[in-house]
Amino acid sequence: MDWLEEIALRDRQSIQVILASKSVDDFATDPRLGRADRLKRIKEQLRRLRFPRLAETEDAIRGKIQDLKLHPEIRVTVPPGLEGGLLRIEFAAASHAELKQLATKLTEAAEEVSMPEIFDLLGGHTGK
């Protein structure tokens, strides 16, 4: 509810107008979604409306992580709200050979152009 009120204050719109907007209403009326999923999607959409630049930055980072085409065993995430500026990399290896293989994949990913761009986004270099 706070998010709705804050969006309404910022955008000088009523809460009804916000909830009736296409981006929210599409989820609210999607027959393929169960109630729990519907609420989850609506909440996420409201989050994107409330925090548009944070969402844009998170999307950009997510896109660049996908561009790395990492091995599915290597998980790369950023903290909630991008606080801390750290990129977290996790993987598990069941053998020495697997560890070497994953480390090599990670080293290759670190050389991709997307990797420094992720750190640029985390570090507030938007180029704007």
Place this chain on the structure above:
Amino acid sequence: MKQFYPEEVIIEPGSEASPIYRNLRRSLPDVPFRFADELARRNGDGGSVTDHFGAAKKKLYLAKHKGEFFKKCPGSDGQVCCNYFVINFASNCPMDCSYCYLQEYLADNSDLKVFSNVGDMIDEADQVLRKHRGMFFRVGTGEITDSLALEPLTGMVGEIIPYFAEQPNVLLELKTKSDCVDSLLEFDPKGRVVVAWSMNPQAVIDRDEADTASMSERLAAARRCQEAGYRLGFHFDPMIEYPGWEADYQAMLEAVFATIDWKRLSWLSLGVLRNTPGLKREMRQRFPRAELLTGEQVLCPDGKLRYFQPLRVEMYRKMVGWIRRAAPTVKIYLCMESKEVWQQVFGFAPTCEKELGNEMAPGADSAWL
């Protein structure tokens, strides 16, 4: 700036011997004074008021402070600390900034109070400063009040400047949003007193800093103090992000550096808008239309809401860049920020609070601030 006048002054019995009492009597001849002990005061006031915090600013209490005066600034969990100390000679403030953290911090103790036992305060400071002569102290008086807003009425700062001006190991900082500096000009601070202004563009002052001095009034007062031999500081805190903020903050900085001699500035600090979830609730109640409530703030590990990190790092970098163009070697530090943010903004972070604190000492040759 419109001078604050209380509707009433309430005196705790025993405070009449204080120089502050005499100053209040002299400066407020037309304001009713009454004596009341603590119990009667709490029973008698404000039963039907909805905005207790705002209502509390209308009366002024003079009472003895029973706790410690001289304390370490609490800072914030896990953030880089600047080794600041505070002396609280008053509690609460006659101004009404929408983002003021006192709305939460003093919610249960909101009486606007000035402390009568100035002698105790100076004795306490003296004990600490004498015991640690080898240590440099930066001591501020604006933690839970505005250092100068009540000065025309109380003369408090005039009572303490002569003491601090003689101490070799201290800089006393008077942080304010007022232009109440007339009485300061009578004293020789001997290089030991910094008068520091919290600054924002006029657009922010108009929206969110009710009953404070205008930007030009603050700058005019700053110039007068600098010409009278006072060191100066500026705190660009809280920085508010909104459409057009860059142009407004650049214009503000141009005005600052056009008014004062930056080479004689002691320090500048930067800090973005910070609030706890509890403070945000208070703000929503008292200032429901305040647009700064709509900023993209996220909860940080220390429990405070701030603009998300890439956004605020970008803000800091821009401010530092604009400041450095006008004042290449002025000392700049961040208030209540993490080592990661320091690293992203400056390319380094202080290793400990003493390092940062010592950089602020007069004559400290800062390699990196």
